[in-house]
Amino acid sequence: MPKNGLQLLARFSLTPNKLGLCGRTQIEVEIKECIDKGNCQNLLTQISGFKTQLPYLQTIAEIAQKDYLDYEVIEAYWLGNDLLDQFLKTNYFSLYIKYLKQLELPDFFIESIEKHPPKIFIPFHLTSILVPLLPMKNLNKFKDQIEKCRISLKQDEGGQKIAVHWETAAKVLTKREAVNLAKWTKIVTDSIN
Secondary structure (H helix, E strand, O other): OOHHHHHHHHHHHHHHHHOOOOOOOOOHHHHHHHHHHOOOHHHHOOHHHOOOOHHHHHHHHHHHOOOOOOHHHHHHHHOOOHHHHHHHOOOOHHHHHHHHHOOOOOHHHHHHHHHOOOOOOOOOHHHHHHHHHHHHOOHHHHHHHHHHHOOEEEEOOOOOEEEEEOOEEEEEOOHHHHHHHHHHHHHHHHHHO
């Protein structure tokens, strides 16, 4: 498995982990070591605690017939790419639920998600924000949190496009990545609305 897949995951996980939102425990040192030095072995042992993204990565991986830590799988979840095209053709929500149940989350949480499936299930980061909120009907109440958590596209003073997560620059994007992020954000937003 290439290290760069874990490095990409680490880039987007650092800030939410600091906030106590990503993983079982705060593992800032392990995440920074993966980003900065490419030493991702300690982070690898913590992946099972990333309960938000893990079932999405596993779902993409099964359909794409890849390892769930493959760079393309992680990129599909965080930024979107062609691996998500298959999810526009077939609804794999039940596959996601299967992986979600393996995480030993409270039954009421899983049941609430099962009762309110999205029209189209796309295992993209924005989906992981919106799907748990669907049972609450009023997404406007969570607008600030959604805006901070969703991966947004900003342009810095030098003209580079930056992926921002929790108000922190996570990655300088290539043109292809910026196009994919905009495309899949629109598709997921339209499907939820």
